[in-house]
Structure formats: C-alpha cells, structure tokens
Amino acid sequence: KAGVTQTPRYLIKTRGQQVTLSCSPISGHRSVSWYQQTPGQGLQFLFEYFSETQRNKGNFPGRFSGRQFSNSRSEMNVSTLELGDSALYLCASRYGTGDYGYTFGSGTRLTVV
Amino acid sequence: GENVEQHPSTLSVQEGDSAVIKCTYSDSASNYFPWYKQELGKRPQLIIDIRSNVGEKKDQRIAVTLNKTAKHFSLHITETQPEDSAVYFCAASIGGNTGKLIFGQGTTLQVKP
Numbered sequence: 001k002a003g004v005t006q007t008p009r010y011l012i013k014t015r016g017q018q019v020t021l022s023c024s025p026i027s028g029h030r031s032v033s034w035y036q037q038t039p040g041q042g043l044q045f046l047f048e049y050f051s052e053t054q055r056n057k058g059n060f061p062g063r064f065s066g067r068q069f070s071n072s073r074s075e076m077n078v079s080t081l082e083l084g085d086s087a088l089y090l091c092a093s094r095y096g097t098g099d100y101g102y103t104f105g106s107g108t109r110l111t112v113v
Numbered sequence: 114g115e116n117v118e119q120h121p122s123t124l125s126v127q128e129g130d131s132a133v134i135k136c137t138y139s140d141s142a143s144n145y146f147p148w149y150k151q152e153l154g155k156r157p158q159l160i161i162d163i164r165s166n167v168g169e170k171k172d173q174r175i176a177v178t179l180n181k182t183a184k185h186f187s188l189h190i191t192e193t194q195p196e197d198s199a200v201y202f203c204a205a206s207i208g209g210n211t212g213k214l215i216f217g218q219g220t221t222l223q224v225k226p
Contacts, residue, residue, distance in 0.1 A: 004156075031212060033212060033213075035216075042202075042216055042217070042218045042219060043157070043202060043204075043216040044216075045207075045213055045214060045215065048212040048213060050212070055212055056207075056210060056212050056213040058213070090156065090157070097211075097212060100145055100147070100162060100164070100211050101147065101159050101162060102147075102159065102214075103159070104149075104156040104157045104158070105156060106155065106156045107156060
C-alpha cells in the first residue's frame with residue numbers, strides 16, 4: 001500500500017510570505033500528526049488531527065496552523081515566514097487514536113530566504 | 114516541561130559488536146516509547162516500540178528495555194551490520210497521550226566494516 005505522501009518535497013520562500021504544505025496519509029489512517037525537524041532542535045511536535053479535529057498542539061506560535069479534511073488529508077500553514085522556520089516538516093499517520101505506531105512521510109524541506 | 118535526554122550523541126562500533134543507546138524521560142505518566150531510525154535524507158522509520166506495561170521487547174537483533182521506576186529506556190542492537198548506520202531517535206508519549214511524542218536529540222550510529 002502507498003505510504004504517507006507529502007507535497008511538495010522542496011520549497012523556497014521569502015521571509016514574510018506564507019506557505020501551505022500537504023500530507024496524504026496511508027489509506028485508512030485517520031490520525032495525522034506534524035513534526036518540525038531541525039539540526040538544532042531535533043524533532044518537535046506541531047499538532048495532531050483526528051477526524052478533522054485538532055487533538056493536540058505543540059508549543060509553536062499561532063503562525064503555525066493546520067487542518068484535516070474529511071478524506072483524512074491534512075494541510076499545515078505557516079504565515080509570516082521567518083528565517084528560523086527553515087526546516088524539514090514531517091507528517092505522520094496512524095490508523096486511529098488508540099493505535100500506537102506512526103508512519104512518517106519523507107517530508108517537505110522548507111527554506112526561508 | 115517534558116523532556117527526553119538521549120545518550121550518546123554519536124556511537125561508533127565495529128561490525129558484529131553490540132550497540133546500546135539510552136534515553137531518560139521526565140514525565141512519569143508517559144506510557145509509550147518508540148524508537149525510530151533515520152537514514153541520511155530519508156524519513157524516520159519505526160523500528161521497535163514498547164508500552165509501559167512491558168519491561169522488555171525483542172525483535173530479531175533489536176531489543177528495547179524499559180525501567181519505569183528510573184524513567185530509563187534503552188535500545189540494544191546486537192551483531193551490528195553496516196546497514197545499521199543511521200541516526201536513531203527515542204521518543205516518549207506526553208502523559209498517556211500516544212498522539213503527542215517528545216523526541217530525544219538522536220544518536221548517530223556508525224558501524225565500521
């Protein structure tokens with residue numbers, strides 16, 4: 001079965017712009033989480049969605065937001081981009097909230113210049 | 114706040130030797146502890162996980178042990194092979210919420226042929 005698909009793979013944006021990243025979970029998976037990965041801070045939790053509802057949120061500013069659609073696909077948006085937002089953004093999916101193991105996508109590499 | 118400390122940050126072993134990576138978590142309510150392997154330029158992949166009601170779990174050459182009292186958990190890789198070379202991340206759930214993981218900073222494992 002297809003894995004977690006993230007688009008685009010690479011993105012270059014200018015400071016102050018906004019960006020939208022997309023994630024298609026494994027077919028049948030209804031829980032989607034987002035993580036930011038940077039060399040300095042490692043992997044940091046952004047948020048989790050299940051059945052179109054945000055269940056958990058990490059310690060990121062309000063510029064970071066997300067949503068989930070009825071087909072479980074998810075998007076995350078970052079507004080007013082800052083240089084420090086440059087990172088690999090990883091999406092992960094699992095079947096449900098009672099399930100444990102997440103499967104990660106290959107990520108979107110965002111560079112802010 | 115919640116924290117996961119991972120040691121060592123780098124580990125170099127000879128092929129065939131064993132490797133051990135240790136993590137300490139701060140949230141006594143954490144109940145789920147996965148380990149991920151991330152090869153250069155690739156997505157993190159779940160290699161093994163353990164729940165708080167189990168002290169040890171093994172899968173072929175990989176094992177994980179959990180000491181809830183000391184809030185320690187460890188990854189053990191036996192008979193290491195060059196293809197085990199990667200960055201390994203431990204993680205712990207935030208409280209009983211398996212949808213929100215806090216990750217260690219990662220261990221770069223190099224297996225020399």
